[in-house]
């Protein structure tokens with residue numbers, strides 16, 4: 001039997017009864033007795049589509065609740081659902097998409113392969129991906145590669161790799177799967193189709209070849225004057241277009257313009273260029289093409305042809321929406337929803353390739369994976385987890401306004417995820433040698449791997465009573481002070497010299513209320529360097545010794561250094577760590 005709800009959806013009565021039973025049992029367990037009103041409220045919250053049928057349902061709810069209220073608690077436990085888990089993160093509501101139908105939404109990310117993806121690209125990836133999955137639709141990766149001068153093959157690969165990593169993390173972190181794109185499209189393979197469409201526009205008198213120099217075009221678009229080329233016949237335009245394609249014009253000597261309105265209030269709409277000559281080899285096609293569509297043409301035509309229903313784009317392109325719609329309308333192509341979203345800037349960290357590239361070329365940065373810059377590669381190398389980036393953008397939501405974010409926000413998300421997972425180690429920067437009187441050696445120190453989570457105990461063997469502690473830690477210490485060496489002993493300060501400190505084991509091995517110091521054994525202590533990213537130009541570097549276990553770390557391991565913060569192993573011999581954040 002079906003309860004007809006609305007016009008299209010049907011809900012099975014058996015399912016509704018089962019749900020009511022479960023809700024009533026939970027309600028009865030919580031309050032001793034179930035209330036029909038409370039159960040009805042929960043039911044409508046869980047299945048809002050039942051709301052129009054509320055009057056039919058009330059009697060059903062009353063019937064079930066009466067039955068439930070006769071049952072003993074053991075029976076209720078069986079009927080109630082499993083104990084409530086913490087609210088799943090993906091239950092956080094994103095605003096609905098306009099004109100979206102479940103199963104029919106197609107979104108895409110359209111990166112240009114002109115550099116390594118940054119945190120800004122992550123938003124461009126995750127917003128459409130999340131919507132595609134929320135609506136059980138399709139998600140496309142489309143390379144917007146029609147600007148060959150700045151595009152390189154290695155960037156296609158970098159984008160694929162980083163995007164794959166983030167989408168996998170999105171499935172894991174948000175439960176939105178499958179965590180990958182459904183189809184990959186390389187725009188440049190569709191250039192012949194775009195030529196066809198260009199010719200169609202020329203034949204309809206909607207496009208013309210203009211051979212005015214760029215500065216004249218600019219001036220006339222500003223003043224609203226037309227040039228002599230606008231009046232050319234279709235035949236002349238077809239001939240000139242052929243000449244553009246065959247190489248009779250050099251770069252900058254001719255371009256194809258859409259015929260719209262030279263007095264349009266939106267300057268972008270004044271006969272915009274739609275194809276231009278680029279005399280640079282394409283990373284995939286080499287010299288095969290010399291005429292390339294401009295962004296407005298390729299993006300709108302490709303979105304339309306590949307079935308995109310909702311296209312997300314950064315707000316800076318807002319004036320171009322009109323141009324893109326004009327192109328679609330003149331070509332008679334399907335229109336779709338164009339959704340603007342705000343850009344993000346990370347406070348104090350430059351995101352733009354224009355800024356980063358010269359720093360790489362000059363050697364100030366090591367490369368696109370330098371941990372001081374917010375390329376995804378750099379962030380991963382710094383120890384920022386892909387799931388932290390996913391979580392960050394999920395919490396930020398699909399905001400339409402530009403947002404300035406603080407690295408600390410990402411760090412705090414990362415910290416929450418990392419903290420229960422990673423072991424903690426002692427590391428002694430700027431070490432000073434220490435002798436301990438009254439310590440029987442060899443001795444076994446025992447330190448907890450994690451203070452709150454049971455990760456076991458680490459044992460450190462001390463063959464001789466010689467250790468390092470940090471110079472920072474002895475500031476403020478005086479002879480006679482009592483301190484605790486973590487996991488080792490309670491000691492008194494006997495003497496403090498510039499190059500050595502002498503300690504003596506206290507009679508009473510108390511722990512409470514004492515300053516606890518980190519240490520590393522002189523014999524077996526692992527030399528290590530910790531790089532702390534400051535600005536794209538600088539690091540702070542701390543050198544010192546860590547406990548012996550650090551020698552067993554592998555490249556890429558994430559750890560926490562007590563009191564210093566989270567770090568990632570960047571390389572070994574000497575052990576080099578990069579501080580992720582405190």
Ligand SMILES: [Zn+2]
Nearest residue numbers: 210212227229
């Ligand atoms: Zn002209």
